[in-house]
Amino acid sequence: MFVEKKLTISEQVKSVIENSKHIPNFHYVMQPFTELVENNKLTYSFNDIKYFQSFLCKMSQVITTKSSSAVTTYSLISLFVTYNYNSPSAYTFIVQYINSKALSNDNKGIDVSILIQFEKNISQMMENKQFRYTKGHDSLKENILNWLKTEITYFKEHGNTLAINIEPNFKLPKIETNLSVPQIACFLRQLMESNIIQSKTKKDTLNIFAQILTSTSSSEISGNSLLKKYYDIDDHSAKVVKELLLNLYNSFNAAKLKK
Numbered sequence: 001m002f003v004e005k006k007l008t009i010s011e012q013v014k015s016v017i018e019n020s021k022h023i024p025n026f027h028y029v030m031q032p033f034t035e036l037v038e039n040n041k042l043t044y045s046f047n048d049i050k051y052f053q054s055f056l057c058k059m060s061q062v063i064t065t066k067s068s069s070a071v072t073t074y075s076l077i078s079l080f081v082t083y084n085y086n087s088p089s090a091y092t093f094i095v096q097y098i099n100s101k102a103l104s105n106d107n108k109g110i111d112v113s114i115l116i117q118f119e120k121n122i123s124q125m126m127e128n129k130q131f132r133y134t135k136g137h138d139s140l141k142e143n144i145l146n147w148l149k150t151e152i153t154y155f156k157e158h159g160n161t162l163a164i165n166i167e168p169n170f171k172l173p174k175i176e177t178n179l180s181v182p183q184i185a186c187f188l189r190q191l192m193e194s195n196i197i198q199s200k201t202k203k204d205t206l207n208i209f210a211q212i213l214t215s216t217s218s219s220e221i222s223g224n225s226l227l228k229k230y231y232d233i234d235d236h237s238a239k240v241v242k243e244l245l246l247n248l249y250n251s252f253n254a255a256k257l258k259k
Contacts, residue, residue: 086140178216181215186237
């Protein structure tokens with residue numbers, strides 16, 4: 001029975017991916033579904049499978065019945081909130097979409113009124129309490145509204161220009177690391193969520209680190225890449241960073257013993 005269900009879901013995933021190529025960054029939204037199809041070791045309950053099937057059907061309907069990509073994207077956001085698709089990939093997709101809509105034409109400022117309008121619209125969206133992608137996160141609606149509230153407060157206090165304005169010809173000195181971009185993002189997330197690094201907006205803070213750090217594969221890091229990985233930590237990166245933090249803790253204890 002599960003094999004048949006999985007085959008049906010696989011066909012639905014292919015259909016949604018094929019019909020959503022016109023929507024920027026939509027492949028992030030589909031990551032949990034492609035993992036379900038490709039990984040035979042993952043286990044899901046009957047309710048999980050039922051959720052996936054129902055959600056995929058609704059996504060397919062929205063994508064194929066809407067002509068404008070902007071209308072489609074907004075309709076999908078409404079669907080994600082309704083179905084409480086509270087995955088990091090959906091959160092990242094929505095944050096990037098709102099940022100792109102609020103960014104000024106010269107890419108140097110944010111139109112706060114657009115953020116306020118999104119906050120109003122999303123707060124009015126109905127959230128079905130019976131649906132939830134995972135119990136491991138707060139509701140998608142709650143997370144997006146919390147992010148919007150933080151952004152709006154910040155820009156009201158500091159004006160509608162972006163906090164980071166570094167002259168194009170000015171190059172900050174680089175600090176070499178032996179971490180990949182996903183591992184750097186995971187490490188910074190631990191520091192920021194534990195308030196070791198305090199910041200009003202994650203995007204601005206990550207942009208700073210992107211300009212001064214190198215990764216194992218490149219001397220240039222994209223702030224957007226760090227932001228995407230910040231909200232979508234893979235298991236391998238989490239394991240590497242956990243071992244790094246444990247090694248730091250052990251070295252601290254070793255230093256104490258030498259005194």
